[in-house]
Amino acid sequence: xxxxxxxxxxxxxxxxxxxxxxxxxxxxxxxxxxxxxRWPPGPTCDRCLSDDFGWSPLSGMAKVLSWTTFRRGYFxxxxxxxxxxxxxxxxxxxxxxYPVDIEPTDLREGMTLELRWTDATDKFGEYNLPVFGPLRG
Amino acid sequence: xxVSFDRARLAPLKDTVAIVGVGETDYAKDYRGAGGQAVxxxxxxxDSYTLASRALKRALDDAGLRKDDIDGLxxxxxxxxxxxxxxxxxxxxxxxxxxAAQCIIEATLAINAGLCTTVALVYxxxxxxxxxxxxxxxxxxxxxxxxxxxxxxxxxxxxALYALFFQRHKLLYGTTEEQxxxxxxxxxxxxxxNPNAVMQTPITIQDYLDARYIAEPLRLYDYCxxxxxxxxxxxxxxxxxxxxxxxxxxxxxxxxxxxNVDATQLRPRLKSFYHGAHHDVAAQAYPMAGVTPKDVDxxxxxxxxxxxxxxxxxxxxFCKEGEAGAFVQGGRIEIGGDLPCNTSGGMLSxxxxxxxxxxxELVRQLRGxxxxxxxxxxxxxxxxxxxxxxxxxxxxxxxx
Numbered sequence: 001x002x003x004x005x006x007x008x009x010x011x012x013x014x015x016x017x018x019x020x021x022x023x024x025x026x027x028x029x030x031x032x033x034x035x036x037x038r039w040p041p042g043p044t045c046d047r048c049l050s051d052d053f054g055w056s057p058l059s060g061m062a063k064v065l066s067w068t069t070f071r072r073g074y075f076x077x078x079x080x081x082x083x084x085x086x087x088x089x090x091x092x093x094x095x096x097x098y099p100v101d102i103e104p105t106d107l108r109e110g111m112t113l114e115l116r117w118t119d120a121t122d123k124f125g126e127y128n129l130p131v132f133g134p135l136r137g
Numbered sequence: 138x139x140v141s142f143d144r145a146r147l148a149p150l151k152d153t154v155a156i157v158g159v160g161e162t163d164y165a166k167d168y169r170g171a172g173g174q175a176v177x178x179x180x181x182x183x184d185s186y187t188l189a190s191r192a193l194k195r196a197l198d199d200a201g202l203r204k205d206d207i208d209g210l211x212x213x214x215x216x217x218x219x220x221x222x223x224x225x226x227x228x229x230x231x232x233x234x235x236x237a238a239q240c241i242i243e244a245t246l247a248i249n250a251g252l253c254t255t256v257a258l259v260y261x262x263x264x265x266x267x268x269x270x271x272x273x274x275x276x277x278x279x280x281x282x283x284x285x286x287x288x289x290x291x292x293x294x295x296x297a298l299y300a301l302f303f304q305r306h307k308l309l310y311g312t313t314e315e316q317x318x319x320x321x322x323x324x325x326x327x328x329x330x331n332p333n334a335v336m337q338t339p340i341t342i343q344d345y346l347d348a349r350y351i352a353e354p355l356r357l358y359d360y361c362x363x364x365x366x367x368x369x370x371x372x373x374x375x376x377x378x379x380x381x382x383x384x385x386x387x388x389x390x391x392x393x394x395x396x397n398v399d400a401t402q403l404r405p406r407l408k409s410f411y412h413g414a415h416h417d418v419a420a421q422a423y424p425m426a427g428v429t430p431k432d433v434d435x436x437x438x439x440x441x442x443x444x445x446x447x448x449x450x451x452x453x454x455f456c457k458e459g460e461a462g463a464f465v466q467g468g469r470i471e472i473g474g475d476l477p478c479n480t481s482g483g484m485l486s487x488x489x490x491x492x493x494x495x496x497x498e499l500v501r502q503l504r505g506x507x508x509x510x511x512x513x514x515x516x517x518x519x520x521x522x523x524x525x526x527x528x529x530x531x532x533x534x535x536x537x
Contacts, residue, residue, distance in 0.1 A: 005288075005289045005290075005291075006288035006289055006291065006293075007288065007289075008288070008289050009286050009288070039401075039402060040286055040401050040402075046398060046399075065305060065407050066301045066302075066304045066305040066308065066407055067301070067304060068297050068300035068301050068304060068352045068353060068354070068355075069350070069352070069353040070291070070297065070351075070352055070353075071349060071350040071351060071352070071353055072351045072352070074272045074273040074291075074293045074294060075273060075288070075291055075293065077291070078291030081353075082291050084287070084290060084291060084292045084297065084301075086301050086305075086403060086407055093399075093402055094399070094402040094403055094404050094407065094408075095402070096286075096287040096290055096292050096403070097290050098290050098291060109308040109309070120289065122289070129289055129290065131290075
């Protein structure tokens with residue numbers, strides 16, 4: 001049984017994003033007209049308003065911008081303490097995730113982390129959740 | 138963003154509209170409830186209209202106006218404009234709504250356009266007794282916003298978003314948690330001078346540091362209250378304010394700018410602390426009012442979290458970027474200091490009226506006569522509203 005997570009925000013574009021995670025693929029929409037990556041998923045390029053796009057695979061590399069550790073519980077699926085990361089993906093977009101295989105006290109501004117996967121399920125079904133950990137070298 | 142506002146069109150709106158009346162509910166008394174016990178979450182005793190109606194009546198009495206003098210209405214909080222109008226027997230010629238700054242700016246524009254002359258701006262929110270949630274599964278109303286998009290990773294609440302903001306400020310500038318603590322301590326000190334403030338017990342910097350983290354690095358006292366209340370503000374065309382009960386307080390300058398591009402990604406929050414919007418608003422409001430930050434005698438900022446003050450002070454040029462942590466030390470932001478901030482106690486310690494309680498306080502400071510809470514010689518007051526990059530500012534001055 002996959003690990004229960006708080007429910008995802010779902011729409012036709014988010015559905016496609018999460019479908020790729022079943023194959024452990026992190027892909028974001030990229031505008032076919034101007035090349036801008038977008039996140040969260042949506043119908044239109046916010047830079048040029050084109051609605052042509054592809055789902056481009058990402059390198060999985062990201063730099064740490066900030067983090068916070070929840071000391072109060074909000075979701076039963078995430079009892080405190082639980083740390084959340086703000087990352088800058090190598091391809092440009094910022095991305096929220098959580099750290100694995102590293103203590104919050106070892107996090108540093110600008111530190112490079114790489115993509116890992118963990119299992120997940122909610123009312124929409126099973127999927128994999130992209131999380132980030134230290135480079136394995 | 139391209140500079141698209143027109144200074145020549147803004148300038149003539151200076152001092153064309155005044156605040157002539159303010160009213161608030163009894164925040165402290167209502168919070169304590171019957172028998173001196175704090176109202177528990179979910180213990181509904183009244184609704185938002187009860188609170189808003191009380192505030193409206195008080196604001197009309199304060200102004201010396203009657204209900205029938207009102208020809209425009211703005212509603213905020215959880216009020217519906219239609220139901221509020223019906224409740225108060227009003228058929229407004231113009232109506233609007235939103236946060237307090239938005240309503241004052243929009244009412245100023247409507248009055249100048251000739252649609253109406255006297256607008257009641259009314260807010261009511263029974264958020265404590267109705268047990269409103271600002272984090273967790275119950276905020277997931279269905280709209281896609283930064284508020285909850287990241288729930289699958291365990292990310293939620295405005296507080297955690299501002300925790301990321303402050304952690305970034307710490308990393309870039311070396312700002313310390315002890316420095317941030319000066320904000321909560323100062324606002325609490327102000328609340329203790331305000332009998333209507335919910336929080337009446339002073340706190341020290343040690344109390345601040347000893348309090349529990351909520352979303353680290355933010356602690357309990359960095360968070361606003363959740364309490365019930367109502368606020369009403371009466372604004373009127375300036376040439377119709379003679380012979381009213383109170384000295385009119387002029388709306389002398391304002392500005393509006395929003396940073397929504399990549400908002401869900403948190404780019405403007407974490408990459409520039411929303412300073413793009415701050416600079417754009419400052420470029421509108423200060424020249425319109427004919428003042429600079431140095432002229433501001435009393436300042437208030439939206440303060441759902443203490444961190445807001447750091448962002449506003451840097452963004453509006455009271456100090457350089459990265460220096461707000463040092464700026465707020467040594468009593469500078471306290472009454473008696475160079476720049477008294479949130480002199481009612483703000484949303485951290487007076488009442489969480491989501492921008493609405495700041496306006497009556499600035500009006501009272503400019504009217505004068507507040508005793509120990511009075512900022513001596515206050516002539517220019519500024520409010521900065523910045524909620525996740527939706528930024529506005531108002532500059533008020535004393536009328537004749």
